[in-house]
Amino acid sequence: MGILSGLKSLFAGGESTPEASEEVVEYKGFNITPAPMKDGGQYRVAATITKGEGEEQQTHKFIRSDLMPNRDECIEITMRKTKLTIDQLGDRIFG
Template identity: 40%
Template sequence: MGFFSKLFGLDKESEQPETVVEPVDYQGFQIYAEAKAVSSQFQVNGRICKEIDGELKTHDFIRSDLFMMPEDANEVMLRKARMFIDQMGEGIFD
């Protein structure tokens, strides 16, 4: 049924609007908290970005922590990303 749904434009997933994530600035880095749905839970997931010498550097940030609510996963993402930045600085992108 999934093939025919997509073929005839009845795919519910494609109808959902894409969410825009606003970054949180922290010490010159931009943190994007993007909780990832895994089964009926949400995984800590996101990106840490910074422009260095005119080039946008990005580090994908994924942890195994799972939460019932995406807001909880995003809150932990921000907290862990800040600690990671404090520990590694621009070394994140090496």
């Protein structure tokens, strides 16, 4: 898959589809749910980051262009990148 077709599938909904979500991980008051997306025989780094409960809950869909050859590696990279993003942005991730 070329770079342009990969970007096109990211924005057009292409062939990437989230897989069944993993266990929720709490990190600094945020909840991270890895959701690797199968994409052309590989897995795209993706997760849902939430904070709060009920009507106060905020949600951010975390999707990156990184592709990993296997699901476990993708989840590991996803957790590393989501934690780094939370460290850098904090609550600004939702705005």
